[in-house]
Structures are given as C-alpha cells and as structure tokens.
Amino acid sequence: MSTAIIGAGVMGEALLSGLVRAGRRVDQLMVGEKRAERAQELEERYGVSVLSNREAAAKADTVALVVKPQDMDEVLGEIAPDLRAGQLVVSLAAGITTAFIEARVPEGVAVVRVMPNTPALVDEGMAAISPGSHCAEEHLAEVESLMASTGKVLRIPEKQMDAVTAISGSGPAYIFFVVESMVEAGVHLGLPRSTSTDLVVQTLIGSAAMLRETGDHPVVLREQVTSPGGTTASALRELEIHRVRAAFLAAMEAARNRSRELAEGS
Numbered sequence: 001m002s003t004a005i006i007g008a009g010v011m012g013e014a015l016l017s018g019l020v021r022a023g024r025r026v027d028q029l030m031v032g033e034k035r036a037e038r039a040q041e042l043e044e045r046y047g048v049s050v051l052s053n054r055e056a057a058a059k060a061d062t063v064a065l066v067v068k069p070q071d072m073d074e075v076l077g078e079i080a081p082d083l084r085a086g087q088l089v090v091s092l093a094a095g096i097t098t099a100f101i102e103a104r105v106p107e108g109v110a111v112v113r114v115m116p117n118t119p120a121l122v123d124e125g126m127a128a129i130s131p132g133s134h135c136a137e138e139h140l141a142e143v144e145s146l147m148a149s150t151g152k153v154l155r156i157p158e159k160q161m162d163a164v165t166a167i168s169g170s171g172p173a174y175i176f177f178v179v180e181s182m183v184e185a186g187v188h189l190g191l192p193r194s195t196s197t198d199l200v201v202q203t204l205i206g207s208a209a210m211l212r213e214t215g216d217h218p219v220v221l222r223e224q225v226t227s228p229g230g231t232t233a234s235a236l237r238e239l240e241i242h243r244v245r246a247a248f249l250a251a252m253e254a255a256r257n258r259s260r261e262l263a264e265g266s
C-alpha cells in the first residue's frame with residue numbers, strides 16, 4: 001500500500017520517520033510539501049519522493065493530510081479532482097471532522113480521522129482514530145497499522161475527538177511545561193541547571209514507567225511517596241493552595257473548546 005503525506009511539518013515528519021523506522025518501503029512513500037527547501041531536506045533525510053500535492057494524491061492508496069486545520073479546505077479543494085473511489089484519506093488535523101472531509105472528496109473515498117502526538121518521533125506516540133461514515137474495517141486496520149509504527153493506537157467514537165485532542169494531542173506540551181517549571185525551581189534552589197535537568201527528566205521517566213508497569217492508580221503511587229509529616233506533603237499542600245488541579249482542568253477545557261472552534265473554521 002502506498003502512502004502520501006501532505007504537509008511535512010512537525011507531525012508529518014513524525015509520521016514519515018515512524019513509517020521509515022517501521023520498515024515501510026521508501027518507494028511506497030511520498031510527500032507533498034509546498035516549501036522547496038523543506039522538500040529537499042526530506043528527500044535527502046529519508047530518500048522519499050517529494051511531489052506536488054495533486055500528483056501525490058493521485059498516486060497513493062492512502063493520503064495522509066497533515067497540514068494545519070486552517071489549510072485543510074484549500075488542500076482538499078486542490079487534491080479532490082485527483083482522488084478516486086477506493087482511496088483512503090486520513091486526517092491528522094485538530095478539529096476537522098470526517099464530515100467536513102467527506103463533503104469535499106469524491107464519493108467512495110474512505111475517511112479516517114486521527115489525533116496523534118509528537119512522542120511518535122520516539123515510537124512512544126498515542127494516536128486515537130475514528131472512522132468516517134463510508135469506512136470499512138480494512139480502512140481502520142490500515143490506519144491502525146500506519147499509526148502503530150509510531151506508538152499506541154486506540155479506536156474511539158469521533159464525538160470524543162475534541163477531548164482526546166485536549167488530553168493526548170496537546171498533552172506533551174503540558175508535561176514539557178511541568179518539566180521546565182521543575183528544572184527552573186531546581187535552579188532557584190541552588191542546583192546547577194544540568195543537574196536539575198537530569199534529576200527532573202529521570203524522575204519523569206521513572207514515574208511514567210511506574211504508571212505503565214504497575215498499572216496502579218496515580219493516587220496510590222503518589223501516596224507511596226508522601227511520608228507522614230514529610231517533604232512531599234508540604235509540597236503537595238502548596239500545589240493545592242495554588243490550584244494546580246483546577247488549572248489543569250481549565251487548560252484542558254480551553255484546548256477542547258479550541259478544537260471545537262477549529263472545526264468551525266476560526
């Protein structure tokens with residue numbers, strides 16, 4: 001099965017590199033990218049062919065759209081004349097619904113919506129996928145196989161996509177923000193920046209591994225760290241006083257709402 005990736009920015013390259021690492025034949029991969037120097041960079045880095053969007057859409061069995069949500073209408077208008085029944089269009093864009101895409105492609109083109117995340121770059125991605133209305137099991141299985149090359153894949157109903165975008169799509173940015181804040185706090189407490197960074201990054205990796213390997217609830221794992229009358233209890237009291245839990249809820253509601261707005265083209 002040949003695959004075209006249209007829009008090879010951060011997320012498009014994450015998908016492309018994952019497919020290459022997973023052993024997909026490079027002659028079965030192609031890229032549609034409008035910036036000439038970026039196209040050349042990708043050709044040199046991965047050995048893929050960079051074509052015009054229309055050529056890529058016409059040649060590939062699966063067309064992955066990885067442009068910004070605001071560019072989707074234009075790109076779909078450009079490639080629609082080259083698409084035909086039996087092809088699969090996969091959108092990785094936040095907010096854009098399968099109905100939006102189905103209204104702009106020829107009848108018989110199957111559509112699947114995906115919400116990936118950037119840890120795909122290190123094969124630890126989390127992708128949620130939802131079928132459009134003319135989508136068969138074989139199409140979902142193909143998208144599962146595409147995204148499995150970069151990490152985990154979960155099938156979800158499309159009505160959950162905006163919430164998923166707020167959690168796992170944008171989620172890496174929240175975690176990096178927490179890491180950045182903890183590293184700065186370490187520096188404030190007098191640690192060299194490199195020491196503080198090593199401590200925070202390994203603490204994050206160790207905590208993530210505990211969550212995955214034990215399957216325990218985060219509250220249980222947090223309580224194991226919190227000795228009565230100790231340091232952790234003092235720190236957690238400050239996080240509650242500063243309403244960090246409420247801030248996370250508000251942040252993810254804002255992301256969910258922004259995903260809904262993107263669906264409406266704003």
Ligand SMILES: NC(=O)C1=CN([C@@H]2O[C@H](COP(=O)(O)OP(=O)(O)OC[C@H]3O[C@@H](n4cnc5c(N)ncnc54)[C@H](OP(=O)(O)O)[C@@H]3O)[C@@H](O)[C@H]2O)C=CC1
Binds near residue numbers: 009012033069170
């Ligand atoms: N980054 C992330 O963590 C995630 C992103 N996504 C989704 O992935 C999509 C891409 O996001 P991201 O990679 O961050 O954005 P980028 O801006 O890095 O990538 C988009 C790419 O598409 C190119 N592009 C724009 N218009 C066209 C066109 N007409 N034809 C071909 N290429 C075009 C852009 O080129 P140029 O820069 O020259 O305009 C750019 O290289 C978005 O829809 C986003 O919602 C989903 C989940 C996570």
Ligand SMILES: O=C(O)[C@@H]1CCC=N1
Binds near residue numbers: 094165169170
């Ligand atoms: O910020 C964004 O809109 C994209 C979608 C999810 C992560 N990045």
